[in-house]
Amino acid sequence: MEIQYPPRKESLNRILEAMDAAEQADIPVVAVQHKMPEDAPIFAEGSAGFVLHPQIEERLRPDTKRITKQFASVYDDTDFAEWCQQHDINTVTITGYMNNNCVLGTAEGAEPHGMSAEVLSDATGAIHFSNEIGDVPAQRVHETIMTILHSNFAAVTTTEAWKQASTDGSAAPMSNLVESALQGKASQS
Numbered sequence: 001m002e003i004q005y006p007p008r009k010e011s012l013n014r015i016l017e018a019m020d021a022a023e024q025a026d027i028p029v030v031a032v033q034h035k036m037p038e039d040a041p042i043f044a045e046g047s048a049g050f051v052l053h054p055q056i057e058e059r060l061r062p063d064t065k066r067i068t069k070q071f072a073s074v075y076d077d078t079d080f081a082e083w084c085q086q087h088d089i090n091t092v093t094i095t096g097y098m099n100n101n102c103v104l105g106t107a108e109g110a111e112p113h114g115m116s117a118e119v120l121s122d123a124t125g126a127i128h129f130s131n132e133i134g135d136v137p138a139q140r141v142h143e144t145i146m147t148i149l150h151s152n153f154a155a156v157t158t159t160e161a162w163k164q165a166s167t168d169g170s171a172a173p174m175s176n177l178v179e180s181a182l183q184g185k186a187s188q189s
Contacts, residue, residue, distance in 0.1 A: 001042055001049075001098070001127055002127070003097055003098065003125030003126065003127060003138075004125070004126065004127055004128055004137075004138035004139075005125065005126050005137075005138035005139040005141070005142045006122055006125055006142065008125060010122070011097075011122060011123055011124060011125045012053065012055070014095070014120060014122045014123035014158075014159040015056065015095045015096060015120075015123045016055055016056070016059065017123075017159050017163070018093070018095050018120055018123050018159050018162065018163070019056070019059050019095075020059070021159075021162075021163040021166060022093075022166070023059070025166045025167065027093075027166060028064075028065065028087060028089065029059075029060070029064055029065075030064070030065040030066070030067060030074075030080070030083075031052060031056070031060055031064055031065070031066045031067070032066075032067045032068075032069060032074050032096070032102070033050060033052065033066075033067070033068050033069070034068075034069055034070070034101075034102060035050065035068045035069065035070055036070075045068075065083060067079075067080055071105065072101045072102055072104065072105025072106070072109075073102075073105035073106050073108070073109035074092075074102070074105075074106045074109070075106065075109040075110070075112075075113055076105075076109065081113040081115070084113070084115060089115075090114070090115060090116060091115065091116040091117070091118060091171075092106070092110055092115055092116075092117055092118070093117075093118040093119075093120065093162065094106055094107055094117060094118065094119045094120070094124070094154070095119075095120050095123035095124060095159075096123070096124060097124065097125050098124075098125065098126060098127060099124050099125065099126040099141060099142055099145040099146070100126060100127070100129070100141060100145060103119060103124050103145070103149075104145055104149065107119055107149050107153045107154040108153050110153070110154070111153070116154075116155070117149075117153060117154035117155070118154055118155045118156075118157060118162065118172050119146065119149055119150075119154045119155070119156045119157075120157060120158065120159045120162055121142075121146045121156050121157065121158060122158050122159050123159050124142075125138075125142065126138040126139075126141040126142035126145065127141070128141070129141060147180075150174060150175050150180070151175050151176065151177055151179075151180035151181075152175075152176065152177045152180070154174065155171065155172035155173060155174035156172075156174075157172040157173075
C-alpha cells in the first residue's frame with residue numbers, strides 16, 4: 001500500500017524535515033505505528049510493513065514517546081491523550097500515512113480530548129481507491145481529505161509554513177465549516 005500522492009519520496013522528505021524542525025524547536029515527537037493481527041496482509045506486527053522507515057527510526061531518541069495503535073485515531077485505546085495532558089500539550093501536528101485512515105481519524109479525534117490538530121499536507125499521503133462505489137485517484141483523495149479537515153477538524157498547512165510558525169510562535173490558520181460551505185457555494189455559482 002505504497003503512498004501515491006504526494007509522491008512517497010517527497011512526502012517522506014517533508015516528514016523528516018518536520019521531525020528535524022521539531023527537534024530544533026524542542027517540540028516532542030511521537031512515533032505511532034498501526035498494528036494489525038499477525039495474519040493481516042499489512043501492518044502485521046513484526047512484518048516489514050509494520051516497522052518504521054529507517055530514516056524515521058534513526059531520528060528517534062531513547063525518550064521518544066512510541067505508540068502502537070489498532071484503530072484509526074491515536075486517541076482510541078491508547079494513553080496518548082493522558083500523555084499530552086501530562087506534558088501540557090494542547091496541539092498535535094500530524095504527519096505520516098495514510099490520509100484516509102490514521103490522519104483523518106487522529107485529526108477528527110483531537111477535539112473530544114480538548115486538543116487542536118494541525119496537518120502538514122505535504123508530509124502526509126494517500127493511495128488510490130477503487131471499490132463497489134467508485135474509483136478515486138490518490139491526488140483527489142488527498143485534496144478532498146485536506147479540504148474536509150481544514151474546514152472543521154484541523155489547520156492544514158505545509159511543512160515550510162509550519163516550520164516558520166513553530167519558530168515565531170504563530171498558529172496555523174484554519175477555516176471553519178460555515179466559511180468553507182459559503183466559499184464552496186460561491187465557487188459553484
